[in-house]
Amino acid sequence: xxxxxxxxxxxxxxxxxxxxxxxxxxxxxxxxxxxxxxxxxxxxxxxxxxxxxxxxxxxxxxxxxxxxxxxxxxxxxxxxxxxxxxxxxxxxxxxxxxxxxxxxxxxxxxxxxxxxxxxxxxxxxxxxxxxxxxxxxxxxxxxxxxxxxxxxxxxxxxxxxxxxxxxxxxxxxxxxxxxxxxxxxxxxxxxxxxxxxxxxxxxxxxxxxxxxxxxxxxxxxxxxxxxxxxxxxxxxxxxxxxxxxxxxxxxxxxxxxxxxxxxxxxxxxxxxxxxxxxx
Amino acid sequence: xxxxxxxxxxxxxxxxxxxxxxxxxxxxxxxxxxxxxxxxxxxxxxxxxxxxxxxxxxxxxxxxxxxxxxxxxxxxxxxxxxxxxxxxxxxxxxxxxxxxxxxxxxxxxxxxxxxxxxxxxxxxxxxxxxxxxxxxxxxxxxxxxxxxxxxxxxxxxxxxxxxxxxxxxxxxxxxxxxxxxxxxxxxxxxxxxxxxxxxxxxxxxxxxxxxxxxxxxxxxxxxxxxxxxxxxxxxxxxxxxxxxxxxxxxx
Numbered sequence: 001x002x003x004x005x006x007x008x009x010x011x012x013x014x015x016x017x018x019x020x021x022x023x024x025x026x027x028x029x030x031x032x033x034x035x036x037x038x039x040x041x042x043x044x045x046x047x048x049x050x051x052x053x054x055x056x057x058x059x060x061x062x063x064x065x066x067x068x069x070x071x072x073x074x075x076x077x078x079x080x081x082x083x084x085x086x087x088x089x090x091x092x093x094x095x096x097x098x099x100x101x102x103x104x105x106x107x108x109x110x111x112x113x114x115x116x117x118x119x120x121x122x123x124x125x126x127x128x129x130x131x132x133x134x135x136x137x138x139x140x141x142x143x144x145x146x147x148x149x150x151x152x153x154x155x156x157x158x159x160x161x162x163x164x165x166x167x168x169x170x171x172x173x174x175x176x177x178x179x180x181x182x183x184x185x186x187x188x189x190x191x192x193x194x195x196x197x198x199x200x201x202x203x204x205x206x207x208x209x210x211x212x213x214x215x216x217x218x219x220x221x222x223x224x225x226x227x228x229x230x231x232x233x234x235x236x237x238x239x240x241x242x243x244x245x246x247x248x249x250x251x252x253x254x255x256x257x258x259x260x261x262x263x264x265x266x267x268x269x270x271x272x273x274x275x276x277x278x279x
Numbered sequence: 280x281x282x283x284x285x286x287x288x289x290x291x292x293x294x295x296x297x298x299x300x301x302x303x304x305x306x307x308x309x310x311x312x313x314x315x316x317x318x319x320x321x322x323x324x325x326x327x328x329x330x331x332x333x334x335x336x337x338x339x340x341x342x343x344x345x346x347x348x349x350x351x352x353x354x355x356x357x358x359x360x361x362x363x364x365x366x367x368x369x370x371x372x373x374x375x376x377x378x379x380x381x382x383x384x385x386x387x388x389x390x391x392x393x394x395x396x397x398x399x400x401x402x403x404x405x406x407x408x409x410x411x412x413x414x415x416x417x418x419x420x421x422x423x424x425x426x427x428x429x430x431x432x433x434x435x436x437x438x439x440x441x442x443x444x445x446x447x448x449x450x451x452x453x454x455x456x457x458x459x460x461x462x463x464x465x466x467x468x469x470x471x472x473x474x475x476x477x478x479x480x481x482x483x484x485x486x487x488x489x490x491x492x493x494x495x496x497x498x499x500x501x502x503x504x505x506x507x508x509x510x511x512x513x514x515x516x517x518x519x520x521x522x523x524x525x526x527x528x529x530x
Contacts, residue, residue, distance in 0.1 A: 211333055211334050213334070213335070216336075259330065260330045260397070260400075261331065262327070262331065264483055264484050265290075265291045265325075265331065266292040266293030266296065267291070267328075268292075269336060272336075
């Protein structure tokens with residue numbers, strides 16, 4: 001209902017979204033089709049060399065199962081052109097998030113181009129866990145008009161995917177079972193840079209919804225290093241969240257009007273944790 | 280009486296840093312012979328702290344920092360703004376620090392909830408006036424929005440105040456400096472009391488604070504003007520409860 005009303009009441013003819021072969025875009029697509037019908041939904045796969053073959057297979061399979069229009073638009077040529085233009089600036093510097101974000105931003109630019117041309121709104125596919133810790137690219141996968149899963153953490157994304165498949169299978173099983181990855185460099189998984197999602201989501205809930213301090217969360221049995229990392233990431237990504245698309249709120253405290261934190265702030269609770277532990 | 284006005288660029292959430300800046304101002308104020316040092320609204324935690332106010336650990340840290348700061352106060356009275364967690368709610372408060380402790384607390388009456396303000400999300404309204412005697416003068420304290428309503432200044436006068444001081448967190452906009460003068464002058468004329476208006480400086484996300492603190496006499500005429508857009512510690516001379524007029528400019 002949230003997606004349907006946002007699209008219809010604001011007069012959009014339909015929606016489009018980028019599929020990645022991962023669970024977030026799969027669930028977003030399923031919700032969009034349930035809300036709007038397959039004729040008003042377009043899915044695009046914008047693969048790079050870092051996308052596994054199974055990501056493309058699964059994206060195709062899912063689009064086929066739902067019967068939505070599906071197109072593939074490889075981005076490698078555009079990536080080469082970007083890197084060519086930046087060659088002098090990048091020369092001699094190690095590859096890092098810069099190159100990863102270029103891919104995400106190319107995808108964002110292409111989706112927004114289609115949005116402009118066909119008037120369809122772009123649905124972003126990031127979940128609450130990613131929004132919390134800033135595991136998303138500003139003007140990249142964050143580019144778009146409406147964030148369907150903005151208040152759904154990764155753990156709940158999995159549960160909802162299971163639930164949706166119980167009502168009728170629309171999400172290929174492999175999308176649900178494979179380890180999550182942004183696929184922005186070789187052999188990347190989310191757990192390279194984040195704690196496991198079950199710990200991450202429990203820490204998030206304790207900090208964001210229950211307003212506990214890092215010390216109180218550690219007392220609940222979570223690793224101090226994980227708690228410090230998550231709380232720090234929440235704090236330093238305030239600037240990113242404030243620029244994110246609006247989305248549907250379903251928890252007692254989402255990252256919308258019920259989360260009004262200063263971006264400019266020296267309140268760094270995770271440091272208190274480090275201090276109390278070193279004593 | 281001599282009053283020191285600290286127009287500071289406090290950082291939201293930087294409790295030790297903000298306290299250190301107040302301690303520096305205290306030293307300057309004492310050296311300059313001031314009996315009272317005034318800082319801006321929520322000067323201990325920075326303004327506006329927004330949803331940090333909902334976190335119990337933040338409020339507890341503010342209380343600890345205030346106690347530490349109070350223990351360093353000696354030889355003058357210092358007004359420090361802080362979020363107070365009371366038994367029945369959170370308050371936007373000013374602590375009167377004196378002789379190493381919190382001698383009194385004023386809780387803001389009027390909580391703005393329009394334009395960029397959402398203080399009713401965080402705070403319970405105070406109801407009592409707060410008048411403290413400093414250098415033989417009875418000084419009434421009110422906070423920011425309180426001066427934009429008629430009640431709190433009148434309540435301070437009725438409670439015996441001979442002079443009113445107002446710590447503020449008043450963000451700049453193109454008409455703001457004129458509006459503040461208009462409103463504060465009106466309060467001065469209604470009560471017949473001089474008013475010391477103290478504002479913070481600096482940027483905080485989408486807000487900029489211009490400082491531009493000033494003093495009006497009991498007729499509402501500007502007696503002293505502090506510069507805009509500058510951190511400063513300024514002294515104001517009083518003859519009894521009457522401010523001495525000095526030349527000054529907004530810059």
